[in-house]
Amino acid sequence: MEKIPFVQRIKRANGRIDLYFRRGDFREGPLLSPDNTEELRAEVDAILRRIQQAIQAKTPRPGTVGAMLKQYNKSAEFLALARSTQREYQRLIDEIEADAGDTLLGEVTAPWMRDMRDAWAVRGYKAANDRLQVLKNALEPAIDDGRVKEDPFARLKKVRRPHDTDEAHPSWEDHEVQAVIDLALSRKMPGLARAIALGRWGGFRRGTICSLPRNARLDAHDEQGRAYKRLYWITEKRRVLADKREDGRLTALLASTPNRALTIAYNQRGDPWKPRQLNQAVDRLLDHLAKTNQVRPNLTIHGLRHARGVELALAGATDAEIMSQLEHATDRAAKIYRRQADRRQMADAAQNKVDTVIKLRDRRRSDALAAVHGE
Structure with a gap:
């Protein structure tokens, strides 16, 4: 047989x-x-x-939202995304398919889309808007060829962020950065201190912090022949070239801590960080320091990158210079950092004016009292 x-x-x-x-x-x-x-x-x-x-x-039935989602995650557009973004989008695709996968394309109308947006809004404004974006990407071919009769996204507004919602990734203050680095070093975690330094003074995203190899630091010389370090690497998320002089504060921190892995940052076992593992390690330090009010309780590791962006804007860097420093593919984030910097400078300038008025008022009051006593 x-x-x-x-x-x-x-x-x-x-x-x-x-x-x-x-x-x-x-x-x-x-x-x-x-x-x-x-x-x-x-x-x-x-x-x-x-x-x-x-x-x-x-297998979704042809002519349904589920079929378009299935087609989207095999498209060139989806495959061109960074792997971390693909994983997040796939999670959203699975959830959208569970919610609306059996819906026929002929039933996808503007009112239907508003109902979906409102149903998702209870999960949070970002969760709703992320699902809308993924669904829009998936349905775009059907909108273009008329299988969806009208563009249901044309006049659809995104879910607005609540006024009482905290900033998603607030910028770290310098004393907060130093407090976390000091605590990491005191706990004999130099690889974690290096990760913080790469985020704050290198401006790198979490994925690049975890994977940036030691050989990305190149020896170079300036016009006067002085030696310095240069960072040269293709970033993990956007695949943009990082080619920049290393910040002196980062150089000093790396020089004062040991190399224990092929990557610049490393965990306590001397292995490269995994993104979630790094998040958890940073959160533990922040939770400890927040109890004594040394840091704010809502900081995230991505806020280190925001701190670098705002610092560049405050220093007068142009949008193009900020893009080059932070490996941005567009100037959208650079404009946000510049607006934050402008707001801070204007707020400080306004306070300076208030301080000047108070000093002038106090001086006049003192002069008036002196004149009365003199008479």
């Missing part, structure tokens, strides 16, 4: 041979039928039919 496909034979210590079904990610067994029998072939065929039924049950 011909060998039956997808059957794996495992020989046990007692000499018995157990049969298992194996096909890709599908596993089943031990099988009940004897080897190389018609009964075994029938058992395997029954398993194959169940697998096919399961695949068909998971």
Whole structure:
């Protein structure tokens, strides 16, 4: 009899041979039928039919929102995204499919889209807007070719951020950066201190902080022949070239801490950080310091990058210079940093004027009192 496909034979210590079904990610067994029998072939065929039924049950019907979502995550647009963004988008795709995957494209109208937005809004403004963006990306081909009769996003407003919502990633103050670095060093975690330094003085995103290798630091010389370090690397998220002189504060921190891994930053085992692991390590330090009011309780590791952006803007850097420093692909974030810097400078200038008025008022009052006593 011909060998039956997808059957794996495992020989046990007692000499018995157990049969298992194996096909890709599908596993089943031990099988009940004897080897190389018609009964075994029938058992395997029954398993194959169940697998096919399961695949068909998971396959969206043509002409539905689910089918467009399935098509989107195989598109060139989706595949061009950074892997971290792909994972986040895939999570959203799965959730949208569960919510609306069976909806026919002919039912996708502006009122339907408003209802979906409002239903998602209870999960938070960002959660709702992220789902709307992914759904818009997925439905774009159907809108273009008329399968969706009108553009349901044309006049659809995003969910507005509540006025009492904190800034998502507030910029760190310098004393907060130093407090966290000092605590990391006191706990014998130099690799974590290095991660903080890369975020604050390198302006890198979390993914690049975790993966930036030591050989990304190049030896260079300025026009006067003085040696300095230069950072040269393709960033993880946007795949933008980082080619910049290393900030002296970062150079000093790296020089004072040991190299224990092929990456600049590392965990306590001397391995590269994983993004979630790094988040948790930073959060533990922040939670400890927040109890004594040394840092604010709502800081995040991405706020280090914001602090770098605002610092550049306050120093007078142009949008193009900020983009080059922070490896931005567009000037949108640079304009945000400049607005934050302008707001801070204007607020300080306004306070200076108030201080001047108070001093002038106090001086006049003193002069008036002196004149009265003099008479």
